[in-house]
Amino acid sequence: MTFEYAPAPESRSVVDIAPSYGLFIDGEFAEAADGKVFKTVSPSTEEVLSEIAQAGEADVDRAVKAARKAFEKWSALPGAERAKYLFRIARIIQERSRELAVLETLDNGKPIRETRDADLPLVAAHFFYYAGWADKLGHAGFGPNPAPLGVAGQVIPWNFPLLMLAWKIAPALATGNTVVLKPAETTPLSALFFADICRQAGLPKGVVNILPGYGDAGAALTAHPDVNKVAFTGSTAVGKAIARQVAGTDKKVTLELGGKGANIVFDDAPVDQAVEGIVTGIFFNQGQVCCAGSRLLVQESVADEVLDALKRRLTTLRLGDPLDKNTDIGAINSAEQLARIKALADTGEAEGAERWSAPCELPDSGYWFAPTLFTNVTQAHTIARDEIFGPVLSVLTFRTPEEAVAKANNTQYGLSAGIWTEKGSRILSVANKLRAGVVWANTFNKFDPTSPFGGYKESGHGREGGRHGLEAYLAPSSPEGTR
Template sequence: MFSYAPAPESRSVVEIASSYGLFIDGAFDPSKDGNVFKTVNPATEEVLAEVASAGSEDVDRAVDAARRAFQSWSTLPGSERAKYLFRIARIIQERSRELAVLESLDNGKPIKESRDVDLPLVAAHFFYYAGWADKLGYAGFGPDPKPLGVAGQIIPWNFPLLMLAWKIAPALATGNTVVLKPAETTPLSALFFADICRQAELPPGVVNIVTGAGDTGAYLVQHPDVNKVAFTGSTEVGREIARSVAGTGKRLTLELGGKAANIVFDDAPIDQAVEGIVSGIFFNQGHVCCAGSRLLVQESIAEELLFSLKRRMSTLRVGDPLDKNTDIGAINSAAQLARITELSEIGAQEGAERWSPECQLPDRGFWFAPTIFTGVTQAHRIAREEIFGPVLSVLTFRTPAEAVEKANNTPYGLSAGIWTEKGSRILAIAGKLRAGVVWANTFNKFDPASPFGGYKESGYGREGGRHGLEAYLA
């Protein structure tokens, strides 16, 4: 194995202020009650900044600003709204290096992922929906579809800027205004995006950012003047939101948890499949709702595939997220690390065989070695519950029918992967899987023109593509 010298990206490309206010009506303001919280670098536990925590009065102010801005924003011709979206997309591209470093500092993900995956997709989503802004009458939702009003949007910590783009770009393209709450552990890139809105001269109030914890999100969801709620996060919180908005007339889209099956048949190209398995579960430290966290391998090739997978895992580099050679960065928070650790220990206690490659974890920060469990049955908690970390459960199957049955034996239905040389098998199996996205001979590939969403406890509604416009149109 090659040894790599450190290749750190410079922190000097991003300037983080010591404190940040809420972004309401085009300006940064402290919260009314003066409450703040700290955001830390999960790789070092260093405090990055102090951030205002929005209370109910602050959410009221943000929603009021969005409502006022809606009057003029919604009546702008689509081609004019498109100009702002195109401008935002170009500024994101211009500032992509700065934003990638910021994202890795605040989130813990490797710089090569934030630089090469997150940021290009963020810009692409704004470019894509800018193109739709003056063509809404041709989207298939009626000849003259209208915006809903004020959209309250809550995003998770695993892809902070990308989830922001998934939410804000279609909302603005369709003429809605936005109040967005980023995750408590990763607020910085949303606050930098607020500055991009000012740089693009977006009219005040069209986009508002309120930072805070779960209470802030609850105020936003329950606000009587919010017309649309969009949430990405845990199934548990999604259920609470669905109960909260039931009967209010608010439109709702939920993109929730997953426990995706990655199915490898005996005719699959092993090396290609191993790369897909690794990217499916270890990309972004496994902090991916559509991660391929259940590996279903045809019994006849299980031994060969596991040998190759362990060999490949032994080459993964865990460490400094800002090092361009790092494959697996830091776990986002102490709380998430505790959950991953607890479920992994339960997996071993329940009789599954645990294996991790030898790797030295840093002394400070939140770290977890890439881990696989073999001898897993469907009764194991690690096969049923979303771990949201770099932990893979391996199950075997003998026939295609058994593979489908095991893949669908989950309360979730967000994504799945199929590995085989036969196109007919891909089509046959994909049609039987209850998953919103099915990848064939690849995994974790996203495109702004392609809809994304799930079935069952993975939520409802779609984001991305033409389908992503529907959630924001009356």
């Protein structure tokens, strides 16, 4: 006998979305210089949520000038005073977390359980953490008097809109920099609500500026001659373009790019626990995670057992309304992303991999893709090489730890990996040989503001989070430095 889950929807009434929003420049909301606007839609229903001002080159210049002007006073504040603003922002985020979680789910499509239980607690935690560093920068290991760089131009993606904002803005402000941030065009709302939080916290005008827009606005921001630091999270192709753009300048750059993470399951791994980790690794946020465990490497002797258990587990995942607290799999973020996922999955089939999708009914409106895995995959398959950025898992097998390491490292990426085994010595041995910035042991997709995050090879350059995340926003020690 099976039990049906009754709907348990989170109320939309906790968030009040205005019909339109402007750009946030120098502490005020304003129209774009050329009057352009775009619409942001809810991926689960395709309803228009709001009309947003679209930043252009003139708006970028205006925002950078506002940030430059604000930098003089902001950087001169004692670290303990800057910390007060960060603490205040963190507390307001906690107070408004339910509202922000619903907003993020509406604009992004991910389940409310994820925005409520993962995203928002981490957003507040990053501001709390970096608030603690603001008056201790001389003890961070970057010299006795590290100085801020100036204006940080930051471009963030749509998969974790508010969390990526926190990753970028919190360390920038703690170190005395000012910020111009461009959110993704499909998910601008939580960044605009954050602008309101900055005003609520009494943050001085111009310290944080928010410019919703398309790629041209991001390119204008990263190219602006008065931007001292560029921080980008997104696709490897755009990251390469930014690297070429800033080459030859004195801008500091951090790039957090794509990934094709390997989740390695050894024959002594606890199967049920590993299956939960596999599901978290690839189906959290519909697989739209740069560090997703999108390649499952399972030891040959237990491959059938693990696959059977995994398929059973996937049949229990609930796909549907992201605002329902019972939902496991939400909507894909956009029609464009859904088309890419479908095309790559079709390529996997065409190249001979065996496709299996969890039986589930897809809603009539919105952008949806059933949790899918591919077996009979080789390292030559496109789906084993290219980042799909969707709920699609490629399954490969191995016989020895050496083969597992070789297959895991056989990728142009190097962002994340997971190891499942009961042997601590094997965890340490294998982890040391994996060329991945983050290696999880008997877990996956766990984040903490105290821990650095970043990749090797085409997964990016630099680290965000932890003490390491301060370095990219600081100039080497000077005799004067900042207080």
